[in-house]
Amino acid sequence: MPRPASLADRLFWPILAGGAASLWFGPKALAVAGLVVLALVVHRLGRGGRFRRRVRAIARRHRETLALRRRQESYVDPYGNEILDGWLRERSYFAERTVLPRLEAEGYGDLIEVRWDEILAIVEAASLSVAAPDEAEDLPEDGIAYERYCAALLERAGWEARTTKAAGDQGADVVAERDGVRLVVQCKRYAKPVGNGAVQEVVAARSYWNADCAAVVSNAGFTPAARKLAAATDVWLLHHDALPDLRARPAGRSR
Structure with missing residues (x-):
């Protein structure tokens, strides 16, 4: 997979072109190049926010299923401890099979590894945003x-x-x-x-x-x-x- 262009890569040619154009067309060309550079910087700095919003949108679309699976894959042991091992596996499975392919297709593949914990936290929040029905009163003990x-x-x-x-x-x-x-x-x-x-x-x-x-x-x-x-x-x-x-x-x- 080709390496995503860094901010420096994206700024190199606009700055070079703007500097060259200013020699021919004066300060106005330099000002236009400056606006282009500023737009690129703003867009790049906002990429992290767009990444988070995209993950939230994907997880939110499946929040009812995630809430149900969280309940199904968790239990309380005889000592009163909530055991989440099964849910943690399910959460990772959802992130790997549902979230990651979409992020990679949309050009966020370079952020996945460094923001993996953030992805899992967003999925966790989505699973807790819907109240799964309480089964404790209806479930037979015998x-x-x-x-x-x-x-x-x-x-x-x-x-x-x-x-x-x-x-x-x-x-x-x-x-x-x-x-x-x-x-x-x-x-x-x-x-x-x-x-x-x-x-x-x-x-x-x-x-x-x-x-x-x-x-x-x-x-x-x-x-x-x-x-x-x-x-x-x-x-x-x-x-x-x-x-x-x-x-x-x-x-x-x-x-």
Whole structure:
């Protein structure tokens, strides 16, 4: 990629041309060259502000999704600490895949590395600018009740969903069918991210129930190991917020 022209590069030829023209046309030519130089300086000095406004505009366009993903990828541990590891990965993913390509296309590529922390701060602010709905009062505390809760959410999306018996479920807490597609679901009401054990269980359940697709649903996000295994076995990792709109393949697949 060619190096962006510096301010000195941009000023060199106007100054040179203005100096030469002043020898022929006098002070008026020098004044015109001075105005050109001043305009270039003002434009260049304002580039940082335009960069920030562009990042804000991109993040603001996705603020509702960012607010939801922040909630989905965060949780409070048993000691009352807010754990944001999953959200920080999601924030970086959004910046790298959504913000950076637009900035590079618009000629701000040289500012990305030096202003990376500023980009992340702007994305963070956008995620906090929308109040995500509070789920604490409605979310069941009991695991069995959480399974019924997830089944009810699937029914909102048009699935015929039923919970399985605790014994003999072979890793499926909910079995749902829609338009000839069978889905098996592991439901995890956790206070920490779900590990790859749940993914292994639902892969076995998919085979046992002769299902077309499999998902692990949780309120607390997923570990990197679970994400890696899910990607390799084509298992969906979902927050329960995604269930009422679940049609075929979820819009936000786990990475």
